Amino acid sequence: MSDVLAHPLGPLPWALASGDGSLRKTNKAALARELERNVSPAEVIPEPSATIIDGMSLVQKLKGNDNTFSQLAGTALSHVVHEGAKSRRIDVVFDVYKETSIKDAKRANRSAGTGIHFKNIQPGHKHPAVEKVLGSSSNKASLIKFLVEEWKKPQHREKLEGKELYVTCEQLCFKITKEQWEEAPELKSSQEEADTRLLLHALHAAESGYKSVIITAEDTDVMVLCLGMCHKIPSHLFQKCGTKNRTRFLDITTLSPTLGGSVCDSLIGMHAFTGCDTVSAFAGRGR
Numbered sequence: 088m089s090d091v092l093a094h095p096l097g098p099l100p101w102a103l104a105s106g107d108g109s110l111r112k113t114n115k116a117a118l119a120r121e122l123e124r125n126v127s128p129a130e131v132i133p134e135p136s137a138t139i140i141d142g143m144s145l146v147q148k149l150k151g152n153d154n155t156f157s158q159l160a161g162t163a164l165s166h167v168v169h170e171g172a173k174s175r176r177i178d179v180v181f182d183v184y185k186e187t188s189i190k191d192a193k194r195a196n197r198s199a200g201t202g203i204h205f206k207n208i209q210p211g212h213k214h215p216a217v218e219k220v221l222g223s224s225s226n227k228a229s230l231i232k233f234l235v236e237e238w239k240k241p242q243h244r245e246k247l248e249g250k251e252l253y254v255t256c257e258q259l260c261f262k263i264t265k266e267q268w269e270e271a272p273e274l275k276s277s278q279e280e281a282d283t284r285l286l287l288h289a290l291h292a293a294e295s296g297y298k299s300v301i302i303t304a305e306d307t308d309v310m311v312l313c314l315g316m317c318h319k320i321p322s323h324l325f326q327k328c329g330t331k332n333r334t335r336f337l338d339i340t341t342l343s344p345t346l347g348g349s350v351c352d353s354l355i356g357m358h359a360f361t362g363c364d365t366v367s368a369f370a371g372r373g374r
Contacts, residue, residue: 102370113361113368115307122310126342128335133299133323137292138171141281141304142181142255143227145170146234149217157210159217160237161246168246170303176295178253178288180281181231184224188279189365208233232256239268253288255281282308286316293322301336303327308363313339314346315355 095101098108105111145166149159171177205226220226235256237243244265252263253271260274274291278284282304289300300322302309310326317324317339324339343351362368 103367110365110367111362111370115358115363118358119307119310122314122342122346123337125345126338129325129338129341132173132301132325132336134173135176135297136174136299136301137176137178137289137295137297138174138301138303138327139178139180139285139288139292140167140170141285141306141309142179142231143221143281144304144306145179146217146230147221154213155210156208156212156214156233157237159214160210160234161243163234164238164243164246167252168250171250174301175249176251176253176292176297178285178292180255180284180288182227182281183257183279184228185279205229210237228257235261238263244268255284282306282312285309286312286320289313289322289324290320293320297322299323299325301325301327305329308358310337310339311354311358314343314351317343318348318351 097106103111146163149163149166167177167179204223205220208229214220220230235254238252238254239261244263247263247265249265253274254261254263255274255276258275258277260271260276262269262271274288276284276287278287285302285304289302292300300320302313302325304326305328313324313326326337326339327334328337329335359366361372
């Protein structure tokens with residue numbers, strides 16, 4: 088009995104899973120705070136700049152006071168233009184919601200209890216609260232397609248004025264200006280996660296002549312990926328963090344050599360090994 092009771096009794100190792108079999112969560116923000124201590128927020132952003140936005144994060148912040156889906160699309164585009172007000176180029180990168188995904192368990196947990204599904208969204212349809220629309224992966228996929236199609240229309244393109252907008256929809260990416268829209272084949276990607284696809288857009292903007300690239304995403308995963316890959320992006324890389332009233336720009340290009348190449352190279356593996364969206368954390372072992 089002493090040998091038997093020396094081990095956890097159950098179908099799963101409790102050090103790696105919760106009692107219901109779900110992933111063990113960890114405080115990812117603790118890692119971000121520790122890394123961020125090594126550099127002061129940037130005060131000057133070199134021009135010209137490009138702003139790259141995590142699309143679903145922006146949609147989730149919408150209040151949903153509009154009556155129709157068309158009005159919601161207009162409000163979302165206004166938020167996009169406002170976010171990139173000081174940049175000539177704005178990229179909006181959305182996640183791809185596949186039927187079979189490594190994140191199925193997490194997404195199923197997020198959408199538990201929501202029963203409203205939208206298969207065919209029309210501009211004139213009235214919509215419920217945004218959080219109800221985003222209650223399932225299928226709704227999110229439908230909403231992304233609808234937003235992109237609406238933004239292509241002349242009445243919405245007027246808001247862009249002299250800016251270029253790159254927006255993803257599933258594997259495709261479209262370049263939209265005030266005058267026209269066209270597909271951007273060089274930004275086509277099979278990446279499922281916006282977190283990783285953001286870096287493809289950052290590299291494209293840097294190679295297009297933009298001196299600085301601002302990634303708008305309040306996410307530790309994005310910070311870790313940026314630090315691991317910034318040496319491949321020939322432009323000054325920033326991550327915009329904080330709340331509406333307390334915004335700061337984390338200087339990734341300066342932080343990377345401060346931490347050292349070996350630390351940045353190992354961060355992505357260490358971050359996954361200690362718990363991320365698809366890997367369980369070790370019980371009792373914090374950041």
